[in-house]
Amino acid sequence: MMTGIRFLVAIVIPMIAAVSGVASGQDQQIRKADSLLAHALDRARSGDTASALKALERATKVAPRYAQPYYHRGVLLSRSSVLGMSDILRRRAASGAIKDALDLDPGNPRYLMELGRIRLKTPFLRLDAERLFRRALSAAEKRGDPRVVAEVRWELGQIHERRYMTMANRRMPLGSLSTFDPERAVSDWHYTKDFFDQGSMVIEEAGELNYRKAEDLYRSALRADSTHLGAALGLLGLLYEGGRYEEVVATGDALRRGLPNEPRLLMALGLALHRLDRDSDAARMFQPALALLLPEERREMLGLETILRRDAAKDYLMLGDSARAEFDELYWNIADPLRLTPANEARIEFLSRVTYADLRFTSPEFRTRGWRTDRGEIIIRYGQPPLIATIAPETQEIDNSESMARITTIWYYPDTKLRFVFVGPPAMNYARYAGDFQAYAANARYLDPVSFDNLRSRLPVDSIGVQVARFRGDRTGIADVSFFADVPVAKLLANTDVSQATLETGFFLSHPDRRPAATAIDSALVRLDRPDAVSERSWHRALSPGEYLYRIEARQAVSGRSARGMAPLKIEAFPAGAFLLSDILVARQIGLREQGAKLRGRNDLLIKPSGTLAFVRNDTIHIYWETYGLAADSTGVGRARVKLNLHVDKLQRTSGIDVVLGGIGDAFGLTAKGDDRVSLSYDRTIAPDVIDRAPDYIALAIGDSPAGTYTLEIEVADVVGGRTARRQRILTVRNR
Secondary structure, eight states, X not given: OOOHXXXXXXXXXXXXXXXXXXXXXXXXXXXXXXXXXXXXXXXHHTTOXXXXXXXXXXXHHXXXXXXXXXXXXXXXXXXXXXXXXXXXXXXXXXXXXXXXXXXXXXXXXXHHHHHHHHHHTSTTOHHHHHHHHHHHHHHXXXXXXXXXXXXXXXXXXXXXXXXXXXXXXXXXXXXXXXXXXXXXXHHOHHHHXXXXXXXXXXXXXXXXXXXXXXXXXXXXXXXXXXXXHHHHHHHHHHHXXXXXXXXXXXXXXXXXTTSTTOHHHHHHHHHHHHHTXXXXXXXXXXXXXXXXXXXXXXXXXXXXXXXXXXXXXXXXXXXXXXXXXXXXXXXXXXXXXXXXXXXXXXXXXXXXXXXXHXXXXXXXXXXXXXXXXXXXXXXXXXXXXXXXXXXXXXXXXXXXXXXXXXXXXXXXXXXXXXXXXXXXXXXXXXXXXXXXXXXXXXXXXXXXXXXXXXXXXXXXXXXXXXXXXXXXXXXXXXXXXEEEEEEOHHHHTTTOSOSEEEEEXXXXXXXXXXXXXEEEEEEEEEEOOSTTOOEXXXXXXXXXXXXXXXXXXXXXXXXXXXXXXXXXXEEOOOOTTOOEEOOOEEEEEEEESXXXXXXXXXXXXXXXXXXXXXXXXXXXXXXXXXXXXXXXXXXXXEEEEEEEEEEEEEEOOSSOEEEEEEESGGGTTOEEEESSEEEEEEEEEEOGGGTXXXXXXXXXXXTTOOSEEEEEEEEEXXXXXXXXXXXXEEEEEEOO
């Protein structure tokens, strides 16, 4: 994990190195101090802060009139301290070292700037930081040092941006609400809803002046030094926060000339392109950006532990690199809303959330990356909140002491009723959960570790009803598997003026490790000839036993709507000679291809399968199955007793079940009535030529049976062999 001093050194050392080695080599003391300085910088780069500080202290003793060792010692002490009172002695030592450097080199803009940075970390002295930065800027402009000019303007830009973030989305509580109570919010979602609806007033344009000042300072920093990454990211983040996504793209493209291989710049571009619904372009930004990241940082940024339940996250973190890569690939394969589109929208959304958290909540002062903060983790799990409010700090004693001198930030997700409250000091890029919201967030993570519901408005995906039927194959150990789909044409063409359109359909079958087993993509002209029109599609594959995952997708370019059906699938062997049943194939209609012909198998029938397995009251449900491995009696024929059981799982009760069977042989004309279940039985005699694969089909007239969910079970008893086999299907009956 890239944390602590190693994270800070990665940011700071390039700046330190830029000013090392400037001393004259004529003085032996300075040469020796430079050698110690180089050693200290090398130790700092490797994360050995203690050795680096010892080497710098020796350098100040070797060359007591040389400013550089004092300066670098102050920088390292400052960078290895945290904001607040806990490290005040370390920051005092850092200030002392910088002041010693200023005594030797008065007016040095870098030294003044670093002193300002130390003030930023010290409560009650932050206002003095801006004064020091202004002095540093004036000195840098006089010396004509564009890199320092850019650095100081960036620091001043950050001050104004933090002030803007403190004021943005400001609301004033109304009526009896003198403030916002996190404890009431955590226990009752109505409290948060009412706060936004009627319990508060928006303060218009709060923080806008600081927003404009921050933007001007970032732009002026980049005019001084177009390669300044901090100013570039600050400007892009500010533009994004203002909803100026097109400007982010245009500005980011221009900045790439000075920063051609900066991964965080490319990721910021990917974020804006995603918000503009240009996911293919966003993917082209994220891909090289991730490749440019250091392996350790890439592993952290792409890790899925944040969007897994806590126990699953612990297991995930124990995976080796190879197993982790396989898990990641499978996860995003399943999460992909639509394989027919060129980009994986769910993964692009995840990368955008990580980028946003990094861009807005990373804080070198607190030695934290944005995606590891409380706010960052919520963004990664649930996306940016639709409703945000900030409330000014309380200045008088109240029951909720957390709000004293702190900004309260409220995030609310109306569709899911999720809400999160944070508190943090003003004008600092830091906030933590308020009250019991840490426990609330942990519970929300358990119930729903991640949500990509915000993609629905950008990529409407309806459902496709799919029925899978498995039969014994012609070859030993192979199953013949049929996939039947009802593509909802009426929904895909909703709100369009067309009565027919081209529909792209995709069938994807893969192994658990994502290796493709079958893929078929085609386009066909479909017609909207009735309000509930569907396009019936089917695919047939011979498959070996094992675990699979199927996806069936449809996409209509004119409407921009899509539909998908997906599920895991287990194929079991049909051993030769074993007494087994195929799956039950449920259809809207089944009939012989040639009237009076003998039935030997599925190819002798015209079958109109139902993908949805849903019917309307008074419909007729047609059923087909095959029985394998019946024993023959002394005359060579097989004898079976077939029992059909139909029982209610969930019922919208209006009447009892009323069933009439129609079909072949002794099944024809059987009737049954029951309250919540019926059973019908009949005997079958199977000819010798089909005894090893006996086809059966019946028609089930459900009459006025009530709407609800039913389980249909076929039970076949081998009278001669004394064996029994069963198969089930879940059916739905609707009122209309």
